[in-house]
Ligand code: 5AD
């Protein structure tokens with residue numbers, strides 16, 4: 001078996017620390033001639049699991065690989081470099097990754113030159129690296145969320161030293177600017193505004209895997225957005241684990257509301273942002289959203305639970321009443337806004353009464369969509385140490401009850417849309433029926449309709465004719 005070089009190993013104690021030593025580094029790595037000779041004209045494959053932050057990381061990694069002449073492929077069997085970009089937020093995400101690593105065993109047997117790399121949040125956990133090193137000898141390189149900028153250097157090390165390589169560190173993280181990027185979509189783009197998270201909700205692994213909350217300089221963000229506007233992009237989504245905290249660490253007085261306004265003024269047709277934290281969400285953001293028509297009237301505002309006891313034990317810093325008050329203030333100024341949320345069922349020792357409160361509060365908040373999860377213990381987090389008296393079967397039953405109640409509400413909203421005309425940004429052919437085009441409304445509803453493929457990337461008007469639970473059907477309005 002090949003020897004393993006351990007450059008850095010992750011460590012939960014270091015990951016938990018919060019020190020104020022964030023640096024902004026401008027990327028300037030010069031790849032060696034050997035690296036370019038070996039990989040230029042060869043195929044690069046990246047499969048991303050998890051959230052939008054991972055998707056944006058994939059775009060940077062593909063940008064780096066293309067900078068040495070590699071060609072992007074969606075076919076893993078063609079790959080010379082394959083990267084699995086992982087998610088650690090729940091156990092089922094990790095199980096999927098292990099399944100995928102297993103599938104690469106055959107591909108690696110067929111192509112001895114294939115370099116298989118594992119990165120992302122899952123790798124930021126020591127036990128995962130140890131397990132993978134032992135069970136999957138065909139994984140060659142491990143790198144973490146903090147050293148994506150080292151991708152080419154790591155490939156170089158791997159081909160020269162011919163050893164397995166682990167370089168995953170746990171620290172508060174830096175900000176790396178001016179890295180190359182290959183956007184996945186030609187019309188919709190993600191732009192990071194903050195990295196990391198300092199909220200430490202008791203169930204969540206993210207503050208350990210992605211480091212301290214740190215904000216990019218407003219000028220770097222605006223530069224990236226200006227390029228997107230000039231290139232004809234139609235939609236920008238500003239990304240952060242908690243966008244409302246933007247700027248707090250910079251101590252230059254710039255707030256999220258100001259940043260949002262500056263980006264809106266650049267004239268991008270559609271502007272969104274993800275994710276908002278209820279007690280950090282400030283009313284000046286509502287005013288900016290109300291003022292600019294190009295800021296979509298859609299807000300993802302995770303509640304996690306409607307029970308104050310569970311919220312407190314989750315370490316969420318608001319009550320259900322404060323949450324609903326915020327919703328009322330938002331609706332008072334933006335009556336047509338669509339709200340979505342994240343909800344976890346089955347937090348340790350949650351009662352049936354707690355779940356009933358969650359259903360009650362959710363119906364009051366009147367969501368048009370929601371992401372619902374069954375709690376998954378994450379090693380090293382405070383909640384994972386709790387003894388839990390609720391069997392999984394019971395959690396599943398409560399989960400189904402919540403989902404059914406929410407779906408009645410979603411269907412009500414979709415039905416209300418029938419007969420009305422909405423603007424839709426056309427993504428492309430529908431995945432299920434090539435005769436149809438698909439796109440999203442301002443409020444993030446998926447719509448299928450007949451139309452010419454020349455409309456892809458345009459914002460068109462569609463009259464809704466049918467509503468289904470997860471999508472709408474409509475007719476193009478020719479003006
Ligand atoms: N178990 C279940 N769901 C979780 N989330 C985060 N951590 C966990 C966990 N341990 C959910 C939260 C968060 C979303 C991205 O994932 O709802 O908002």
Ligand code: SF4
Pocket residue numbers: 197198199200201204205206207241242277
């Ligand atoms: Fe996780 Fe809470 Fe941070 Fe969201 S705010 S990433 S749920 S710790």
